[in-house]
Amino acid sequence: MTRPLWDKGQAEVDAAAQRFCAGDDVVLDRALFVHDLRASRAHVAGLARIGVLPAGEAAALIDGLLELEGLFSAGEFVLDERFEDGHSAIEHWLSERLGDVGRKVHTGRSRNDQVLVAMRLYLRDALATTASHCLDASEACLTRAEQTAMLPLPGYTHLQRAVPSSMGALLAGHAEAFLDDVMIVRGAAAALDSSPLGTAAGYGVNLPLDREGVARELGFSRVQVSPVYAQNSRGKLELLAVSGLHQALLDVRRLAWDLSLFATAEFGFVRLPDAYTTGSSIMPNKRNPDVVELLRALPAVSEGAMIELSSLLSLPSGYHRDLQASKAPTLRAFMRGLEGLGLVPALIGRIEFDAARMRAAITPELYATDRAIELTSAGLPFRDAYRQAALDMHGLADRSPEASLSARVSLGGAGQLGLDRLRARLEQLRR
Numbered sequence: 001m002t003r004p005l006w007d008k009g010q011a012e013v014d015a016a017a018q019r020f021c022a023g024d025d026v027v028l029d030r031a032l033f034v035h036d037l038r039a040s041r042a043h044v045a046g047l048a049r050i051g052v053l054p055a056g057e058a059a060a061l062i063d064g065l066l067e068l069e070g071l072f073s074a075g076e077f078v079l080d081e082r083f084e085d086g087h088s089a090i091e092h093w094l095s096e097r098l099g100d101v102g103r104k105v106h107t108g109r110s111r112n113d114q115v116l117v118a119m120r121l122y123l124r125d126a127l128a129t130t131a132s133h134c135l136d137a138s139e140a141c142l143t144r145a146e147q148t149a150m151l152p153l154p155g156y157t158h159l160q161r162a163v164p165s166s167m168g169a170l171l172a173g174h175a176e177a178f179l180d181d182v183m184i185v186r187g188a189a190a191a192l193d194s195s196p197l198g199t200a201a202g203y204g205v206n207l208p209l210d211r212e213g214v215a216r217e218l219g220f221s222r223v224q225v226s227p228v229y230a231q232n233s234r235g236k237l238e239l240l241a242v243s244g245l246h247q248a249l250l251d252v253r254r255l256a257w258d259l260s261l262f263a264t265a266e267f268g269f270v271r272l273p274d275a276y277t278t279g280s281s282i283m284p285n286k287r288n289p290d291v292v293e294l295l296r297a298l299p300a301v302s303e304g305a306m307i308e309l310s311s312l313l314s315l316p317s318g319y320h321r322d323l324q325a326s327k328a329p330t331l332r333a334f335m336r337g338l339e340g341l342g343l344v345p346a347l348i349g350r351i352e353f354d355a356a357r358m359r360a361a362i363t364p365e366l367y368a369t370d371r372a373i374e375l376t377s378a379g380l381p382f383r384d385a386y387r388q389a390a391l392d393m394h395g396l397a398d399r400s401p402e403a404s405l406s407a408r409v410s411l412g413g414a415g416q417l418g419l420d421r422l423r424a425r426l427e428q429l430r431r
């Protein structure tokens with residue numbers, strides 16, 4: 001390993017202990033590296049504005065940071081165990097490249113605020129992607145709902161056939177859920193839209209840092225004022241972000257459950273696209289819904305991350321190395337979660353429906369509720385109508401699902417799904 005930033009000629013740390021402290025931190029920092037570089041440029045520009053760095057030196061550092069980003073993106077600079085972490089790699093590379101000027105980059109900052117800002121920039125991007133995937137998932141559900149608004153499907157309660165409904169009604173439900181997720185995720189993004197840079201190790205520094213200017217340059221809408229809170233918010237804001245993602249993944253899970261159930265031979269209502277199914281290594285007849293099942297497994301990842309993060313937060317104020325352990329669960333949840341969430345729109349777009357199977361599942365007794373309600377129109381109390389409908393199921397076989405659906409005219413019901421309202425909300429959230 002290169003000499004640590006904190007080397008001051010003391011006895012070397014035991015190699016196994018050092019490996020233990022580093023863990024997979026430097027490898028995880030690959031996901032944060034471009035954000036760290038970007039924040040480093042903003043920090044350097046801020047130092048130049050207050051005259052701590054001469055303009056020429058700041059320009060050299062900023063050019064160096066841009067060059068390193070280019071090398072990293074091209075795979076020519078590899079962030080690996082040579083370095084204690086990504087922050088050390090940046091200072092090490094700049095020092096090799098620029099000599100003493102490179103060794104000035106850390107003036108007025110700590111790795112503590114450096115990692116905070118890098119993670120915050122990462123989460124800002126990750127939450128924007130989450131929201132955009134949710135919008136796409138909602139739109140895909142909505143488009144299919146428009147096509148299947150009058151495609152009869154039993155409505156189930158307790159997994160028992162209950163009343164006539166439609167595939168469109170089911171998909172409208174999933175579409176609306178993803179719209180709420182967009183709002184939830186954006187709420188989390190608003191909470192972490194603050195710049196921790198300039199808080200150093202958690203107590204500020206004896207320089208008039210241009211914290212507001214740095215925050216603006218990084219696109220944050222405010223600074224996180226208290227350096228103590230900046231440190232205390234580490235892990236807390238990660239937890240908030242992951243829980244926003246988790247809400248979306250819970251909705252993916254329910255959708256995936258519906259699809260896996262309806263794709264069984266027992267239901268036979270949907271056929272999953274070939275591109276999203278796999279085969280069995282032994283059973284030639286099998287066609288397995290692996291993609292849908294692994295989508296269903298996603299909330300286990302985010303929930304695991306939330307538990308890891310919240311257990312970690314049991315700490316007094318200030319930085320503690322424990323907080324390094326907030327990185328892995330956060331990154332794991334977003335990397336896996338977004339990979340899966342991103343598949344949902346195309347999957348939904350390509351599902352095929354078996355209209356005949358769905359229709360055949362609407363057996364006559366499913367109209368009993370319709371009849372009971374019809375009987376009340378002559379003034380019969382509902383409870384009496386209910387009993388009468390329960391005792392006499394005759395004649396229900398003549399009814400059609402279409403007539404039953406069309407009669408469900410209160411907003412949101414199968415006869416008036418309100419898809420235009422959902423689309424208007426979708427478009428508003430896209431703006």
Ligand code: ARG
Nearest residue numbers: 025085111112115321323324
């Ligand atoms: N890798 C460290 C982390 O994620 C960076 C901060 C190190 N700070 C320190 N005081 N050791 O927490």
